[in-house]
Amino acid sequence: MKLFIDTANLEEIKKANSYGVLDGVTTNPTLLSREKSEPMAQLKKIAEIVKGPISAEIIGLESGKMVEEARKLSEISSNIVIKIPCTTEGLKATSMLSRAGVKTNLTLCFSSSQALLVAKAGATYISPFVGRLDDISLEGMNLVRDIRLIYDNYGIGTQIITASIRHPLHFLEAARIGSDVATVPFSVIDKLMKHPLTDIGIERFTQDWKKLQDNL
Ligand code: G3P
DSSP states (O other): OEEEEEOOOHHHHHHHHHOOOOEEEEEOOOHTSSSSSSHHHHHHHHHHHOOEEEEEEEOSSSHHHHHHHHHHHHTTTTTTEEEESSHHHHHHHHHHHHHHOOOOOEEEEHHHHHHHHHTTTTEEEEEEBHHHHHTTTSSSHHHHHHHHHHHHHHHHHHEEEEEESHHHHHHHHHHHHHHHHEEEEEEHHHHHTOOHHHHHHHHHHHHHHHHHHHHH
């Protein structure tokens, strides 16, 4: 499973990238609004750090406007992927952009029917938001499971990005289901390698090694 970081923060991106396991970045207007810099400039800086796909979201709600914004965002860097919401206008824009060879990430996906239609329109990625479904007492991971089943039924190549991940179990479950990508906030990425028994084990090995040196 590919690992993307879900943030627009340069420090977090640099840190996660230094682990050597980062495949891409997803941003959204909320994440960009938390940074001090102008969004296009910030996206350019992000694209300079990570060579994999960088999702940048359009704001317009009408397909013509979406395509126009997509063209501008694509000029930032060749690895920019256009994030478009799962609406009928988004569907139209996705069809136009996919015919023009522009990569897209269909966001705010909350149903399998949305996922199937955007795949037919040529979406490169689909982003089911698991955490936000959990927030309203629906099981978010069931959506990822259902999309995987439907895509596999028809050999659909649109890649599933499990998004709105809130904790390590979301990440693990995404891997069990066969999600192509998980986009994970930095705070959760850091938790993925943590284990108290690893820390206790290191401490014991260090102490025993020191004892051995002292006794030689
Ligand atoms: O990738 C989508 C993500 O940014 C949304 O996460 O936590 O705001 O639901 P959240």
